[in-house]
Amino acid sequence: MKAIVHDTYGPPSVLRLDEVERPTAGRGEVLVRILAAGLDQGVWHLTAGMPYLVRALGFGLRRPKVRIRGLDLAGRVEAVGRDVTRFRVGDEVYGTCDGSFAEYACTTEDRLAPKPANLDFARAAVVPVSACTALQGLRDAGRLEAGQTVLVLGAGGGVGTYAVQLAKALGAHVTGVCSTAKTELVRSIGADEVVDHTREDATSGAHRYDLVIDTGGNRPLRTLRRALAPRGTLVIVGGEGGGRWVGGFDRPMRAALLSPFVGQRFPMLAGKPCHEDLRVLAEFIEAGRVTPVVDRCYPLAEVPQALGHLREGTVRGKLAVTVQAD
Template sequence: MTAVVQDRYGTEPEAVLRTARLARPRIGPREVLVRVCASSVDRGTWHLMAGRPYAVRPVSGLRGPKLPNPGRSFAGVVESVGSEVTGFAPGDQVYGTAVAAFAEFAATRPDRIAPKPAGLTFEEAAAVPVSALTALQAVRDHGRVREGQSVLVTGASGGVGTFAVQLAHALGARVTAVASTAKLDAVRALGADRVIDHTREDCLAGPRGYDAVIDIAGNSRLRNLRRALTPRGRLVITGGEGDGAWLGGTDRQLRAQALSPFTTQHLGTFIASEHADGLRDLTALIDAGALRPVVDRVFTLADTAAAVRHLLDGRHTGKVSLTLPAR
């Protein structure tokens, strides 16, 4: 099969990502082999590729990447199943997560996949798993957003942000979305009640009284984020890039976690779980018309490095997908 290969860490995708011919993965009795029809890139792709911040390396590999490639989200067709797998059969269209998803075939577990939403193309479905699961857990599970609440979403035009705006809107919240000038109309179309151009206005200036702040992008100071919340509001930090090689901006999340027990506000972060239950919840929302992936551009597997570069340039809205040729 053709797959993306990464032999070493590096911050420039063109220098470290290449395609090669590899053997198909061999699956165990509790695994599923999927013929990948599409995949997608996200900010986590770059972190795995670069091995930055260094705090990720105990998992990704201390001196070099343990994973053959940094792909995670995919959509495709079941090729074969292990002897102990139930609920899936060859020919089923599925979506979910796998290790090394930037390839023509990927091995995964049945608890990481779900039937593909019928109304989505493979490229659209591949854009969902990692980013939408993160948004679902940030908005519903950790932000505990409810009908009538006021919610602020920063980084609203990105992969996670476009899903977070729609999810908060679907839960009946009044959504304020933060994006750049060129992306305001796209974010408004997703259900935002109010949009803020971060190039012209500080979205945290003055007390706003948000019941929840879903902080996806930027490096706003913790005290400013807290000031935007109600006295019992909830801050959920899901992103924020920094220049530090060791922590890369995650020190803000750590400080929020440490401070939370000493205030009436709930301040925190989380590591998103990749599981089939969440995927089925997302499918229900997609089928009901309450959620849709925004795919900015589709690249081929051979152009994976260019896809990651497009993501890093920051001009995209929503997700960047990869398509694989039909076999």
């Protein structure tokens, strides 16, 4: 089968299309014929092996342990192993696996759910990682309640577009912060207020929010705290910049250490897609309350170019990858 692989860490150009052996479903596993995959910043971190913390977390110190990249998927069940009870051959599914930039992949049934009926495979494939992260950031780490105010930094990006829509669906008043080119998009997906960060500083302290979701930014913690209500909550989702060793991951770690000593909350978030939350998201999507935003869809062979495009920071919502024809 065809797959996007790499044998060394580096820039997107280390990724290549190659022939690899097709996997078989073991006990408790589901073999999925992948029709589409999603692309997020995590793919870049695992491709580059940066920051070095990524390698130390078990992904391979000198070279990647998993050669095939990609995490998000949408496709059809090709085969099931022993003890699989949720899925049958032919079911349309979405979720995650280790190596979704491939024609076939095995994963466990707890990482899959039925594909939302009103989505094609490309749009379903961009949901799992980013939307689960947004949901868990708002509901679990953020403890969001209806009627609260939410500030979403990076509202036009992958996690941000879901955070805006989910916060609205959960009953919040939402302010989205983005670049000039994305203001109309953020307004169209339901933000009550939109702030162009090139013209206005939403963290100046002029307005304070019950919950701030910072998606992949690099603002200092002291700056983010200005936007928080005295008993507000800050959830940092990933992060860019920083040094080669821990990169942007130092901000949530420092925030968690400070949290016990101040009135504001800075919980750690380790977003992880799971069957239950994928089903919750499917309900929101099928009800029309959440809609994936797809900037562009690339063919499998052009994953390196897609990853380069993602790193430019101009993507509106998500990028999808077409793996096979339906």
